[in-house]
Amino acid sequence: MTTKEYESYYVPAQSKWPIVGAIALFLIAVGAANYVSNLNNPENAGGGWVLLAGIALIIYMMFGWFNNVITESMSGKYSHQMDNSFRQGMSWFIFSEVMFFAAFFGALLYARTFSVPWLDGAGNNAATAVILWPEFTATWPLIKTPDGTETTAMGWYGLPLINTILLLTSSITAHFAHVSLEQNKRGLLKFWLGLTVVLGVVFLFCQGLEYSHGYADEMKLYLDSGIYGNTFYLLTGFHGMHVTLGTIMLLVMLIRVFKGHFTPKNHFAFQAASWYWHFVDVVWVILFVFVYII
């Protein structure tokens, strides 16, 4: 790297957005905590409104903050080095997200490998099984918990398989969009990126459909149906939240493309959204294997 790049590292002047974001996060946390604490007496749950106010404020912050960044970027204040900072920052952020999912996959694998078999007497736990729940038999998916809650396992064919195909395809279309951008084919870029967003939305719709099947009386697969339902809903749920976020990010990129933003050389935001999308896709593949198939 040349010295020139170092000289032009842009340090922004004061910004009000971080403190706005801090207040927003505060409202979200207090609101959510209050709301969750009062699930059983809804008349006390004013927290829901505080939570919504916090979310509104954080959306306002994102608009403002990103607006600043985009303006600075478009006016050529950013150097190659600055671009690197953004890229590295995004990569490590995605790594932290990977570790977040790792905690839940860890819980899933622990339950399957250790806690469920142990409750049935595996290892040196014969006494545990006899004393606690002698009737209990270890199976996976755990369709009957030790305390007798019964549920049904979600199969991997049907909706989950369709969803897998949808997401894998969307990763490919996202890549095509990126290639089109680098070759400066704006028409193709709009097409592929638009298609990616549509695939994301369809995925979310199917996921909702799947949940409604789960919660229907035939399946009785609820969030609190024992460790199978817990891991199923939390893993797919957090994944779904990430898909939602990724879809919004891609949608914003689509709007920016229509506004004429991004050049073949300079498109960090697009790249970040695309990385995020591929990450969400990879998580789904792991999830499909460990939650649905095996």
Add this chain to the structure above:
Amino acid sequence: MTTDVINDQSEHDPHDGEHHDHKMTGMKRWLYTTNHKDIGSMYLWFSFIMFLTGGMMALVIRAELFQPGLQILEPDFFNQMTTVHGLIMVFGAIMPAFTGLANWMLPMMVGAPDMALPRLNNWSFWILPFAFAILLSSFFMESGAPNFGWTFYAPLSTTYSNGSTAFFVFAVHIMGISSIMGAINIVVTIMNMRAPGMTYMKMPLFVWTFFITAYLLIAVMPVLAGVVTMVLTDTYFGTSFFDAAGGGDPVMFQHIFWFFGHPEVYIMILPAFGIVSTTIPAFSRKPLFGYSSMVYATASIAFLSFIVWAHHMFTTGMPLFGELFFMYCTMLIAVPTGVKVFNWAATMWRGSLSFETPMLFSIAFVILFTIGGFSGLMLAMTPVDFQYHDTYFVVAHFHYVLVTGSLFSIFAGAYYWLPKWTGHMYNDTLSKWHFWCSLISVNLLFFPMHFLGLAGMPRRIPDYALQFADFNKWVSIGGFAFGISQLIFLALVIKCIRGGEKAPMKPWDGAEGLEWTVPSPAPYHTFTTPPKID
């Protein structure tokens, strides 16, 4: 490492004055700032306020334990005190203090104009006071604050928790976001903002330790977020991650928690290694002995920290192979740590030593941290740990590494760089008083805890058997003396900010590094143009 640039932008760089040097005045400067020095100062002040807050709670605990029997507290409130004391000291005092030092020093040490992502940096800081406001607000709730210990083991934090658990969970979430964003900033700054010529192996060791620590943070803070989320859903949404009746396991909580928790321990000590590796060479007037072995030792400790977590759970129950594996891995950590202690001693060996206050704290660090390390080695042995587990021996162990380790290193760093931060020398007499009072009282406070623990006094219990009374009395006296000693530091810092002998550019003749090539106090913006490193 040398530099051929005497950096003084305020005069040489007209560009600088044009764009940046308009500090806002009043509150807005601190709310809106993107300046790493402002943000570093805010982190340090926040951490000190939290240190005093958590310290007050420790004194409440020690007041109750001054005598056997229940004197002043309800047992439930005693539990709230131990819990919030731990949470505050870990997440509110030690970690933000290190982040503050990183903010202040890293850009100057690598020759960068600021942190890589300055706005994000401000956000990372400002969410912290809100997180602790939420945590502390639970004292004013009907149910009271969290009372399940800072490790919030299930089912204490799920089935048997009081009504404030949701507030605890979301407060921890915000602390986690703050740490992750702060760590990303540190990593990117170091990877991307080094001055031309500063290769990785030319970086000051201080920079290296923060680099590795930041990786640990990015890797494990999300796991903490995951485990508190499971606690939340177990408590409020009927899941059974930590409930055997639904197929889960309370032991699983401990595994996930300590997968975060053990690297967390090193997050709180690796930066301390970096600080004393800066101060000891400065006051020995010799370069650091074995620089590259220090780098590799730090990296090894970081790696090992991921595969030793279950040594916190020897008595919880796990297969024999697990106990052996975690015992041997844990003992292996003594090797790179031993390399470090050896290197510090070898750095001092035949150096021309002088004993300014930063050096006093550093030497105390080396000796007392080593004591904490040895008791850690004792705890690492599975059969021995069966005896020590959950006794005051454990309390003594981790207070030696966290108070006389991490905290003393922070003091060493603060004294070392105060002239650079404020432009004034601190009052030497006061600083010596602070050191000697702290040193004597901290040992009176924590050393007898070893004996108490070996004799069987359990931790986290507000009452104890009569035979422990004498030691506990002395421990409490030591605790109050240590607490009061810290007020000397507060007075000294305020005095130093307001005035005092003018500090030269480099007040320590043995000091090395780019931060000493800028004036004292460091100008608001440094290294707008990067220096050239040979």
